Amino acid sequence: MSFSKWFFLIFVQFLFSPIPISSELKLTSQEIPGIFFKLAKKAEVFDWMVGIRRKIHENPELGYEEFETSKIIREKLGELGIPYKHPVAETGVVGYIGSGKPPFVALRADMDALALQEMVEWEHKSKIPGKMHACGHDAHVAMLLGAAKILQEHKQMLEGTVVLVFQPAEEGGAGAKKMRDAGVLENVEAIFAVHVKPELRLGEVASRPGPFLAGSGFFEAVISGKGGHGAIPQHSIDPILAASNVIVSLQHLVSREADPLDSQVVTVGHFRGGGAFNVIPDSVTIGGTFRAFSREGMVQLRKRIEEVIVGQAAVQRCNATVNFLESEKPSIPPTINDRDLHQHFQKVAGDLLGSSRVKDHKPLMAGDDFAFYQEVMPGYIYGLGLKDEAADDKSASEHSPYFKVNEDAFPYGAALQASLAARYILERQLEWVTNKHDEL
Numbered sequence: 001m002s003f004s005k006w007f008f009l010i011f012v013q014f015l016f017s018p019i020p021i022s023s024e025l026k027l028t029s030q031e032i033p034g035i036f037f038k039l040a041k042k043a044e045v046f047d048w049m050v051g052i053r054r055k056i057h058e059n060p061e062l063g064y065e066e067f068e069t070s071k072i073i074r075e076k077l078g079e080l081g082i083p084y085k086h087p088v089a090e091t092g093v094v095g096y097i098g099s100g101k102p103p104f105v106a107l108r109a110d111m112d113a114l115a116l117q118e119m120v121e122w123e124h125k126s127k128i129p130g131k132m133h134a135c136g137h138d139a140h141v142a143m144l145l146g147a148a149k150i151l152q153e154h155k156q157m158l159e160g161t162v163v164l165v166f167q168p169a170e171e172g173g174a175g176a177k178k179m180r181d182a183g184v185l186e187n188v189e190a191i192f193a194v195h196v197k198p199e200l201r202l203g204e205v206a207s208r209p210g211p212f213l214a215g216s217g218f219f220e221a222v223i224s225g226k227g228g229h230g231a232i233p234q235h236s237i238d239p240i241l242a243a244s245n246v247i248v249s250l251q252h253l254v255s256r257e258a259d260p261l262d263s264q265v266v267t268v269g270h271f272r273g274g275g276a277f278n279v280i281p282d283s284v285t286i287g288g289t290f291r292a293f294s295r296e297g298m299v300q301l302r303k304r305i306e307e308v309i310v311g312q313a314a315v316q317r318c319n320a321t322v323n324f325l326e327s328e329k330p331s332i333p334p335t336i337n338d339r340d341l342h343q344h345f346q347k348v349a350g351d352l353l354g355s356s357r358v359k360d361h362k363p364l365m366a367g368d369d370f371a372f373y374q375e376v377m378p379g380y381i382y383g384l385g386l387k388d389e390a391a392d393d394k395s396a397s398e399h400s401p402y403f404k405v406n407e408d409a410f411p412y413g414a415a416l417q418a419s420l421a422a423r424y425i426l427e428r429q430l431e432w433v434t435n436k437h438d439e440l
Helices: 003-016 029-041 043-058 067-080 137-153 175-181 239-257 295-315 339-353 407-439
Strands: 084-088 092-098 104-110 161-167 188-201 205-207 210-213 215-224 264-272 283-292 319-323 335-337 358-360 379-387
Touching: 029 043, 029 137, 029 339, 029 407, 043 067, 043 137, 043 407, 067 084, 067 092, 067 137, 067 161, 092 137, 092 175, 104 137, 104 407, 137 161, 137 188, 137 407, 161 175, 161 407, 188 205, 188 339, 188 407, 205 339, 215 239, 215 295, 239 264, 239 283, 239 295, 264 295, 283 295, 295 319, 335 339, 335 379, 339 358, 339 379, 339 407, 379 407
Parallel strands: 104 161, 104 188, 188 379, 205 358
Antiparallel strands: 084 092, 092 161, 205 379, 210 335, 215 283, 215 319, 264 283
8 A cells, every 4th residue: 555545544533533622522523513512602602602792792993983892802712822913904803823834724804893872771882872782793792703613722723714804884885895804814715704683593503605794885876957946847847847857767676677586675764855845956966775686787777877867867957966875875786695605504504403493594685894895705694593482582683773693692603603613624635635636
C-alpha cells in the first residue's frame, strides 16, 4: 500500500471517529447541535448572553453610530481570547475562531437600532429618547457572542475558521455592502444569519431556499407646475392633479406590467403639497418604496417608475425630477437563500430541534441587506421563534415601539449558529478527503 493511500485511510478513520471537544466529552458530527444546546442553556452562557443583550438594549445606537455597542463586542471578544479586526465599515467588528486556515465560514449579526420611542415598560427599557432596539439586533449580537463563546471553548475541533461578522447599519444604511467591500470576507465560502421572529413559536425556526426576502428601494419625486388661486385654476398648472395621476399610474406597473406570478410592490407613502385650502401650490413632493423578488424585477421597476413619473407629469404640463435616494436609503437586492445551504440548515436544525420544528417560510416583502453578502458568496438567513404560547405571549411585530424579545430563545439561536458553522467545516473536510481519495 502506498503512503498516500495509507494516510487517506487513517484520516478517514479519524474524521468519522468521535471528535474530542474536551477531556471528558466525545461526540459525533450529528451530536454537535445537542451538545452545543446544552452548553448554551447553562447559566454561565445563558445569563452572559442576557446581560449583554440588556446592556445593549438600554443604549441603542443608530446605523454607523454603534460605537458603544462595538466597544461591548470587542470587550467580550477580548475576554474570550478571540482576535478581531476593528473598525470595519466604520463601527463593524470581525472576529476569528479556529485554525486561521480554510475553510472559512461566517456568522453575521447586525448591531443597529431604530429611531423609535420604546413604549414597553420594563427594567431595561431604552435610556435614549427616540431610539430603540425594535428589530431584535441586540438579541442577534448577544446570540452571536454566545455562539462565539461555545466555539472558542471547543476551537480544537475546528480544522477551519469561523468568521464572526458584527455589522453596522442594516436598517437602511447598507452596512452589509460596506462590510463586504472592505474585503474582510474575501476567503469566506458561506455565511449564515439569524433573525428573531415573534410570530414563530419558541424553539421553532423557519426559512426557505431561493427567494426569501424582497429587494427594496425608495424614490422621491418633485413635480413642479405653476401655483395660483384655487378659484382661477386656468391660470395655473396644477401639480397636485399631476401627482394624483402619477400615483394611479404607478399602480399599473404591478397590475398590468409585472408577471402575476412574480410578486412586486410599488407603494407611495408620502405626499406633500400646499399649505392652504384655496391655493394651488407650485410643486408637490411624493415618495415611496418598490420591491421585487428578482434583480431583474428591481431594475425594471426602477426604470419604469422614473418613466411614469416624468411622463405623467408632462401630460399635465408639469416637470418632474426623480431621486432614488441611494446616498440616504441605498436600495438592496433580493435575499436569495442558497439551496445547498438550505439542506445543510435543515439537517443541523433538525438534529437540534427535531424536524417537526423546522418550518417552511413563505417569501416576505420585507428586505435585509444580508443580500449583499449573497451577491458574492452562498448565504442563508432564517427566522428564530420567540412566541411563548404557554405565557399567552402576544408580542408586537418588528419595528413596533411595543416589540419585545423573549430571551429564552437565546440558547436555540446561539447553539444553532455555532452548530451551522462547526458542521459546515466538518463537512467541507469530508469533501476534501473524498476528493483526495478520488485523485489517488
